[in-house]
């Protein structure tokens with residue numbers, strides 16, 4: 001396993017909102033994972049307590065909000081381009097007045113696809129996400145988990161180098177969760193330089209699908225309670241841990257150990 005170039009560099013990001021320091025000195029890098037003979041994209045999970053600033057950080061990485069200080073760059077230090085980054089928001093932004101199929105087709109058309117190409121890719125993705133029977137329903141007629149899958153499918157209409165997902169695992173039953181994880185791994189591995197950043201509260205799912213996990217948290221005070229602005233408090237390289245790129249990784253003793261350890265660390269943030 002070799003490490004290649006830096007694909008995403010979050011450098012000293014700070015953010016204050018309404019007079020409150022939310023993020024300070026928040027830095028991390030995603031480096032190209034290189035495995036001989038295998039196309040290996042990158043999946044990084046961002047964990048952290050509710051309200052700590054995960055969504056805000058994701059928006060800064062996506063270029064939707066500017067940070068007060070710091071910067072975010074991509075491959076070879078260049079800024080991330082708008083068309084390069086797909087985002088699946090925490091509250092799935094499907095168009096309410098379009099059916100599921102129409103939502104996907106619209107995303108394809110907005111990304112420059114012809115009608116026939118958009119329709120066939122949309123149909124293919126709906127099939128992959130188990131939503132073919134729901135293609136003609138409106139978003140309000142879907143369950144939360146179905147909406148989640150439709151929103152991810154929508155972002156996959158146009159392959160992008162960066163896909164940022166805010167809570168993609170919430171509201172999924174165990175079987176749908178397994179399917180979405182498999183799909184995200186597949187999406188990541190479609191191109192050597194692809195990078196997925198997944199914000200989640202599901203620590204097990206994060207360790208199953210990622211090659212690195214980061215904990216975003218506040219500094220604990222004397223009473224062990226997190227206070228002040230948040231930064232990356234801990235980063236775990238799952239490749240070095242021997243927990244990346246394996247089927248049934250959940251069966252390994254180290255998996256359970258690390259999950260326990262992360263949960264412990266989480267409680268102190």
Ligand SMILES: Nc1ncnc2c1ncn2[C@@H]1O[C@H](COP(=O)(O)OP(=O)(O)OP(=O)(O)O)[C@@H](O)[C@H]1O
Pocket residue numbers: 017018020022048049050051052053054055056057090
């Ligand atoms: N406009 C604003 N003015 C002041 N504070 C804000 C504003 N917007 C967000 N915040 C605060 O910023 C913090 C970070 O919010 P963010 O949505 O990033 O949290 P999160 O980590 O994604 O939480 P969750 O896991 O619940 O989604 C929160 O404590 C929130 O109250």
Ligand SMILES: [Mg+2]
Pocket residue numbers: 054055056090166
């Ligand atoms: Mg959030």
